[in-house]
Amino acid sequence: MRAARWRRIGLTVALAAAIVGSVTAGTSSPVPGTPAPPRLPPVQARTLDERYAANRDYLAAAEHAAHRLGDSYREGHLHQLRASGRQLLSFDARGDGQAVEVLGDLATADRIVVLVPGSDTTLDTFDYLGSRHASLAGGAHALHDEMRRLSPSSVAVVAWYGYHAPRTMSRDVATTARAEEGGRRLIALLGGLRTANAHAPVTFLCHSYGSVVCGSALSGMDTRTSAGLAGVAVFGSPGTGLRSTADLPVRVPLWAGRGTQDWIARAPHVSLSAFGTTLGFGTDPTSPSFGARPFAAGNSGHSGYLEPGSLPLRNLALICLGRGSAVSGG
Structure with missing residues (x-):
C-alpha cells in the first residue's frame, strides 16, 4: 500500500514537472502570408x-x-x-495545420473507417513520420489496401488529422485537453459522414494519443450522435480517459491491442486531477478489467501496427469490415 502511494506521488510530481517545465505545445503561430x-x-x-x-x-x-x-x-x-x-x-495550411484526406468514394462506400492519429502529427508529418507506414497517410493507404484485399466491398478510409495533436515533448501530451477538443470534432465528423453516406457503418481506429481522443468522443455521445458508429479499435494506447467500457454512455464494440515491442506498455495507467487539469489517461485498455475485446498485435512496435503484411493490420482491417469473428485474439 505504501509503495503504491509513493508511486502515485512520484507520478504526480513527474507529470507536474511536464506541465510546468515542458515546451509549450499548441498550434504553431501562423506564418505571415499563409492564406486562410x-x-x-x-x-x-x-x-x-x-x-x-x-x-x-x-x-x-x-x-x-x-x-x-x-x-x-x-x-x-x-x-x-x-x-x-x-x-x-478539409485542409488548413496555417501553423501545424489540419488535413483530412479521403481514400475511396465516401458517398458510395459500403464501409467507412476513420483513422485517428496520435502525437506529433502535423502537415509536415502527414505523409512521412520516420517511415511511410508510420505516418497518417501511409497507414491509411495500407489499411485501405488490406481491406480491399480481404473483401470485394467498397470501402473508404478517412485519414483524420482534424484536431490539434500534441507534440511528444510537450505538456499537453500528458493531459486530456487536446483530446477533449478532438473528441468534439470527431463527433461532428461522424455527423458529416452520416449526411454524406447514411448506409455505411463507420469504424474509428485510434492510435496512441488518438485513443484518448476517441475515448473523449465516446464519452460525449448519445444515441443520436453515435448513430452509424459500428465499432472502435484502440492500439498503442496510453489509455482512453475511461475506467472501463462500462463508463460508455453508448453501447459500441470497443477493441484493444498492443504489440509486444511497444514502449507504451511502460506508461503509468492512472488519472489524476492537478493544476486544474487531468493528468494521465486511466485504465490500460488491454487489461481484462477494462472490458475491451482483445485483438492480437504480434510483436509490433509503437509505429508498426499498420505495416503492410503485419498481423495487427490484418486484424484491424477485419474489424473495420465487420468480421469480428475472424479476428485473432490478444
Whole structure:
C-alpha cells in the first residue's frame, strides 16, 4: 500500500514537472502570408467534389505562399499533398495545420473507417513520420489496401488529422485537453459522414494519443450522435480517459491491442486531477478489467501496427469490415 502511494506521488510530481517545465505545445503561430482556408459547403454527397476542388486550389495557394516566404520544407510537403488524385475533405495550411484526406468514394462506400492519429502529427508529418507506414497517410493507404484485399466491398478510409495533436515533448501530451477538443470534432465528423453516406457503418481506429481522443468522443455521445458508429479499435494506447467500457454512455464494440515491442506498455495507467487539469489517461485498455475485446498485435512496435503484411493490420482491417469473428485474439 505504501509503495503504491509513493508511486502515485512520484507520478504526480513527474507529470507536474511536464506541465510546468515542458515546451509549450499548441498550434504553431501562423506564418505571415499563409492564406486562410476557403469557406466550404457542408459535407454532403453532392458537395464532396466541390470541397475537394476548393481544397486543391487552396493547397496551390498555400504552396505558392510557402515558396514566396522561403519555407522550402513546408512547400515540399504541400506539393506532395497536392499530388494528382488526392482528395482533401478539409485542409488548413496555417501553423501545424489540419488535413483530412479521403481514400475511396465516401458517398458510395459500403464501409467507412476513420483513422485517428496520435502525437506529433502535423502537415509536415502527414505523409512521412520516420517511415511511410508510420505516418497518417501511409497507414491509411495500407489499411485501405488490406481491406480491399480481404473483401470485394467498397470501402473508404478517412485519414483524420482534424484536431490539434500534441507534440511528444510537450505538456499537453500528458493531459486530456487536446483530446477533449478532438473528441468534439470527431463527433461532428461522424455527423458529416452520416449526411454524406447514411448506409455505411463507420469504424474509428485510434492510435496512441488518438485513443484518448476517441475515448473523449465516446464519452460525449448519445444515441443520436453515435448513430452509424459500428465499432472502435484502440492500439498503442496510453489509455482512453475511461475506467472501463462500462463508463460508455453508448453501447459500441470497443477493441484493444498492443504489440509486444511497444514502449507504451511502460506508461503509468492512472488519472489524476492537478493544476486544474487531468493528468494521465486511466485504465490500460488491454487489461481484462477494462472490458475491451482483445485483438492480437504480434510483436509490433509503437509505429508498426499498420505495416503492410503485419498481423495487427490484418486484424484491424477485419474489424473495420465487420468480421469480428475472424479476428485473432490478444
